Amino acid sequence: MVRARWGVVLNGSPLMATAAAFESVTDELTFVLGPLLATALCTSVAPAAGLVTEAALTLLGGLLFAAQKRTQPPVTAGRGPARAAHGSALRVPGVRVLVVGFLGIGSVFGGMQVSLSAFTESIGRPGLNGALYGTFAAGNMLSGLVCGALAWKVAPQRRLLVGYTALALAASSLWTAHTVPLLAALGLLLGMCIAPALVTGYTLVEHLVAAEARTEAFTWMTGAVAFGQAAAVTVAGQLEDHLGDGAGFFVPMAGTVLALITLLAQRSRLVPPPSGRTVARGVGHRSSVSVD
Secondary structure (H helix, E strand, O other): OOEOOOOEOOOOOOHHHHHHHHHHHHHHHHHHHHHHHHHHHHHHOOOOHHHHHHHHHHHHHHHHHHOOOOOOOOOOOOOHHHHHHHOOHHHOHHHHHHHHHHHHHHHHHHHHHHHHHHHHHHOOOOOHHHHHHHHHHHHHHHHHHHHHHOOOOOOHHHHHHHHHHHHHHHHHOHHHOOOHHHHHHHHHHHHHHHHHHHHHHHHHHHHHOOHHHHHHHHHHHHHHHHHHHHHHHHHHHHHHHHOOOOHHHHHHHHHHHHHHHHHHHOHHHHOOOOOOEEEOOOOOOEEEOOOO
16 A cells, blocks of 8 residues: 555555545534534524534634644645646546536535425424434435445445435435425435445545545545535525425435436446556546555
């Protein structure tokens, strides 16, 4: 495996999938516990207590993360022949395909947030919104634990296509739910389909992108989730305001189905190069990654 100056980078290690799954699990844990903590603070301390606590935790966590030096990889961005030869991670076709897939995942998060809120308001039980979204997040967290525990034998690109197909099917069923138990069950199922797609997508980056640009590739993919979520919140809100009756649930369906079509049409872009070589960010050019 490739070794950084102060630690071990998980290139080619089965722990890469476990690390990605752990990130997904901890992310969803905040979605489960965050609303509960914020509600308790806002109701028992002060209306602004939840926002102040969120800002303080974000600042503290950011500073602690920035202070980590032992595990950081060598800094090569912007200098040296490797950077000059490779350019942007978006020049790798597989990264662009994955970005589209992650936009679809973002549409699920955004569409669910708005549509669940609209649904609970329409039935006169707005307090159920947190429980329903927590069920969705719990499904994601549970499947993330399973993904991290398994030693996969199936190629990651095949896992991504199968997992994303399940995600699109689950998202396409949301608009049929008109009762709380059914919506909770479908939300749990949908959440369980999120982590496999996320974890496999991040695992593919390891095989598709040169080591010097993986941080950039991960940033594009994480940004795609955030952008897809923001766009979905806007569109789902408009649909719920003007059409009602769960129209916002069509946003996750449309986002995942369109992304799945792209993944299937461009699946050849997701095939990693031969073992021991990594695609450089150029057209038809490959460069070796040093190992020890």
